[in-house]
Amino acid sequence: MTTPRLFGLSGSLRKGSTNTRLLEEAARLFGACDYILADLNFPLYNGDDEAASGVPEIVKAVAAQIVEADAVIISTPEYNGAPSGVLKNALDWISRVEGSTWGGKPVAVMSAAAGRAGGERSQMILRSCMVPFRPNILQGPQIHLAASSDAFDENGHLKGEMYVKELTELMQSLRKLI
Numbered sequence: 001m002t003t004p005r006l007f008g009l010s011g012s013l014r015k016g017s018t019n020t021r022l023l024e025e026a027a028r029l030f031g032a033c034d035y036i037l038a039d040l041n042f043p044l045y046n047g048d049d050e051a052a053s054g055v056p057e058i059v060k061a062v063a064a065q066i067v068e069a070d071a072v073i074i075s076t077p078e079y080n081g082a083p084s085g086v087l088k089n090a091l092d093w094i095s096r097v098e099g100s101t102w103g104g105k106p107v108a109v110m111s112a113a114a115g116r117a118g119g120e121r122s123q124m125i126l127r128s129c130m131v132p133f134r135p136n137i138l139q140g141p142q143i144h145l146a147a148s149s150d151a152f153d154e155n156g157h158l159k160g161e162m163y164v165k166e167l168t169e170l171m172q173s174l175r176k177l178i
Contacts, residue, residue, distance in 0.1 A: 004178050006033040007069035011076035011087030011122075013041055018112040018148035019075040022167075025158050026073050026110065030171040036069075038062050040090040055096050062090070063097040070178045071106040072135070078113040078122035083129070091129055102133035106177035108170050110143035112151070118144030138173055141166040 008023040020037065027035035042059055043049065066072055076083040094101055109126055111119025123144060130137060143166055145151050151159055158164045 004030075004033045004070040004175070005068060006030055006035045007065050007072045008035065008037045009040060009072065009074045009087065009090065010037060011040075011074070011084040011126075013086055017077075018145065018151065019077050021152055021156055022075045022110055022112045022143070022145055022148070022158075023073055024156060025152070026075075026108070026167055026171055028157075029164070029168045030175060036065060038065065038090075040086055042090055042093050045089055045092045045096075050096060055093065059090075059093040060097055063094050063101045066094070066101050066105065067099070069105070071108070071174050072102075073108045073110070073174070074126065075110045075112060076119060076122045076126050078111060078115065078117075078119035081121045083122045083126045087126065088129065091133075095133065100134075102130070102135040105135045106174055107135040107137045108174045109137060110145070110167070110170070112145035112148035114148060116146050118146035118148070120144045136177060138170060138177070141169055143167055143170060 006027055010017055010020040010023055012019045043056060076087050109123055111123040113119035153159050
């Protein structure tokens with residue numbers, strides 16, 4: 001069997017983002033794979049811009065990477081009780097690409113946030129945003145990484161035994177869907 005291709009979408013563009021670190025840790029716990037993190041630094045979606053210039057090349061490239069991936073992992077922060085604008089904007093743009101980018105694609109979602117709930121509300125909303133795309137979203141275990149700025153050691157690995165166990169289980173389940 002070839003090495004699985006795992007593609008990550010982080011809802012945060014911030015350098016040192018705990019959502020990006022959570023995706024890197026998920027890829028590590030997934031095991032042997034080719035992992036790529038998406039560049040979601042897209043322009044804001046505007047139908048007039050799309051009509052005038054078409055779908056930007058960066059969006060087409062990310063959509064193609066999703067299609068080529070064996071599985072996708074997504075991590076979202078929680079901003080005001082919802083996923084980040086970066087992530088929602090990316091999903092809106094990707095939906096404008098011709099063809100079925102997400103159809104049946106194995107997807108694992110997770111969240112990392114400063115609050116006690118670890119982004120639970122944003123993850124719930126993200127799951128509903130994904131419904132029209134018809135991916136195969138794993139239902140659990142759900143990873144809501146609370147107090148995320150203190151959740152990683154100096155090597156970027158998760159500190160909490162419970163989080164490591166649940167993220168490992170989620171990644172093993174994702175591997176089985178490939």
